[in-house]
Structure formats: C-alpha cells, structure tokens
Amino acid sequence: MSRPSLPQSREDAMSHAFFPSFQKEMNRLLDQFRSGFPMLDDDARQASSETAFPAIDVVETDDGFGISAEVPGVKEEDLEVSVSGQTLILKGEKSAEHESEQDSFHLVERRYGSFRRQIPLGFTPEEGTVDAEFADGILKLHIAKPAAAKAAVQKIDIKKT
Numbered sequence: 001m002s003r004p005s006l007p008q009s010r011e012d013a014m015s016h017a018f019f020p021s022f023q024k025e026m027n028r029l030l031d032q033f034r035s036g037f038p039m040l041d042d043d044a045r046q047a048s049s050e051t052a053f054p055a056i057d058v059v060e061t062d063d064g065f066g067i068s069a070e071v072p073g074v075k076e077e078d079l080e081v082s083v084s085g086q087t088l089i090l091k092g093e094k095s096a097e098h099e100s101e102q103d104s105f106h107l108v109e110r111r112y113g114s115f116r117r118q119i120p121l122g123f124t125p126e127e128g129t130v131d132a133e134f135a136d137g138i139l140k141l142h143i144a145k146p147a148a149a150k151a152a153v154q155k156i157d158i159k160k161t
Helices: 010-035 042-047 147-150
Strands: 054-060 064-070 078-085 087-100 106-120 128-137 136-144
Touching: 010 106, 054 106, 078 128, 087 128
Parallel strands: none
Antiparallel strands: 054 064, 064 136, 078 087, 087 106, 128 136
C-alpha cells in the first residue's frame, strides 16, 4: 500500500499550492469573460451559470427607461445597483441550499454565484432620478432621462422619390 508523499522541497510545496489557486483564478476569469456578453441566446445562457446573467427587460419611453431584472434567490442586501457615467451596473450574489433527507440517503445541494450586468443608457442620469424597487425576486428600476437627452432626439421625415 502506498502513501501519498509529502513535498520534499520548497518547489514541490509551491506546486501543490499552485493548482487550487490557479483553478480559482481561472474560474474567476471565465466568470468575468462571460459577464461581458449579456446578449447571449437562451442556449448559451442556459449553458452558463444561471446566476451569471439574470434575465432583464428594458423598455424605453420618451421620459426614461424601465428595467426589470429577474434575480430569484438573491436577497435584497446582496444586490447592488449603481451608475457609472452612461452605464447602469447591476451586481449581486446568490447563495441557495436545498436539503433532502430520506431513509437511505441525505442530499444537500448548494447553488451560488455572482453576476454583473452592464446596461448602456446613452445618457448620464441626473442625481436622484433612478428609482429602484425589489420584491419577490424581481428588481424594478425607473431611470428618468435628463432634459438634454430628451431634446437630442430628432425625427427625420422620409421623402418619396
């Protein structure tokens, strides 16, 4: 019967510590890479972590934007909404646990992950013009357009030739 050997040198010890930290860093980079592509189709979204891309609806009106984001299992204190320049940023973290116990087995399933969505607005909202509500796993936002953004839209008449 063979036993696992202990590292014999500093290099051996460093290589044993290297792989778990390398795996963690690769997972972080992949999550960051995925969050840069919010317009994935349903198949690609399903293949990625469910928490990586919360489903969102965006409705633009003359007065502003209405945005709804589905974030089931995320607690209000684990959500962060911010504006940076002309970009709305939604961040959050989900941690859920399901436990099932029967006569012959005990099963615990944990699902967790974080997400970050960036939504370009095309204008910088004025201070205090973003309203947010959260209930039943749905985050609802209303972002008022500043007067300059409303005036910047021009309708172009199309002439028959």
